[in-house]
Amino acid sequence: xxxxxxxxLFVEASRATMIIFRTFLFFLVFMAxxxxxxxxxQTYIIHMDKTKxxxxxxxxxxxxxxxxxxxxxxxxxxxxxxxxxxxxxxxxISGFAAKLSTSQLKSLNQVDxxxxxTPDELLSLHTTHTPQFLGLQNGNGLWSASNLASDVIVxxxxxxIWPEHVSFQDSGMSPVPAHWKGTCEEGTKFxxxxxxxxxxxxxxxVQGYEAIIGRVNETVDYRSPRDSNGHGTHTAxxxxxxxxxxxxxxxxxxxxxxxxx
Numbered sequence: 001x002x003x004x005x006x007x008x009l010f011v012e013a014s015r016a017t018m019i020i021f022r023t024f025l026f027f028l029v030f031m032a033x034x035x036x037x038x039x040x041x042q043t044y045i046i047h048m049d050k051t052k053x054x055x056x057x058x059x060x061x062x063x064x065x066x067x068x069x070x071x072x073x074x075x076x077x078x079x080x081x082x083x084x085x086x087x088x089x090x091x092x093i094s095g096f097a098a099k100l101s102t103s104q105l106k107s108l109n110q111v112d113x114x115x116x117x118t119p120d121e122l123l124s125l126h127t128t129h130t131p132q133f134l135g136l137q138n139g140n141g142l143w144s145a146s147n148l149a150s151d152v153i154v155x156x157x158x159x160x161i162w163p164e165h166v167s168f169q170d171s172g173m174s175p176v177p178a179h180w181k182g183t184c185e186e187g188t189k190f191x192x193x194x195x196x197x198x199x200x201x202x203x204x205x206v207q208g209y210e211a212i213i214g215r216v217n218e219t220v221d222y223r224s225p226r227d228s229n230g231h232g233t234h235t236a237x238x239x240x241x242x243x244x245x246x247x248x249x250x251x252x253x254x255x256x257x258x259x260x261x
Contacts, residue, residue: 043099043120043211050094052113062096072107086207099211151177154240158232160225163194167241170197187224
């Protein structure tokens with residue numbers, strides 16, 4: 001009977017030890033998971049109050065914001081990463097894009113002028129009723145109403161552009177509008193000479209993509225404004241393409257192509 005008593009006592013003690021061990025193990029896993037979550041990085045579009053920006057040099061101001069949240073977050077958690085300032089926005093919104101950890105994003109709430117942050121995501125855009133969506137029906141669209149939009153600058157955000165396409169030849173075009181403040185950015189198989197009086201500028205914005213996915217695979221794409229997909233060239237020719245005579249679809253429906261009117 002005594003042996004049974006000691007055996008039961010040993011079993012109960014072992015169970016208690018196991019409970020304590022499991023609790024301790026759960027605590028360690030919880031702490032490790034929490035730390036990983038706090039240090040997990042994501043790209044955000046940060047919206048700031050323009051009236052709170054005290055430095056005329058926005059690059060310097062936003063870098064100071066990045067530096068301040070790095071210090072704030074490191075006081076709470078040991079940070080192993082340095083935030084990446086990707087882009088600065090000054091026209092439509094005031095703010096910047098940056099790759100931040102969860103704790104760094106949390107520290108932004110303590111920065112004067114911070115409004116809100118939107119996660120940067122990869123999305124597929126779809127429209128099945130483009131003419132109606134753009135308000136271009138029955139040949140009475142914006143081009144006709146604006147006398148074919150002479151000296152109007154049209155900007156598109158898309159997959160790029162194929163500058164050699166006949167829709168972008170500039171014969172007969174007037175000089176580049178004086179109020180144009182953009183640039184023609186060079187890159188893989190794209191040079192300044194690819195721009196002309198029709199295609200007056202081109203930029204490539206890859207930092208946000210590369211922050212999420214990694215460096216552009218230049219065996220299948222271009223790290224430049226050049227279009228590897230074709231969609232950007234298509235939409236650019238629709239929005240602002242030059243007149244192209246004898247255009248057709250595989251030899252059918254021959255006529256003059258001049259974008260979507």
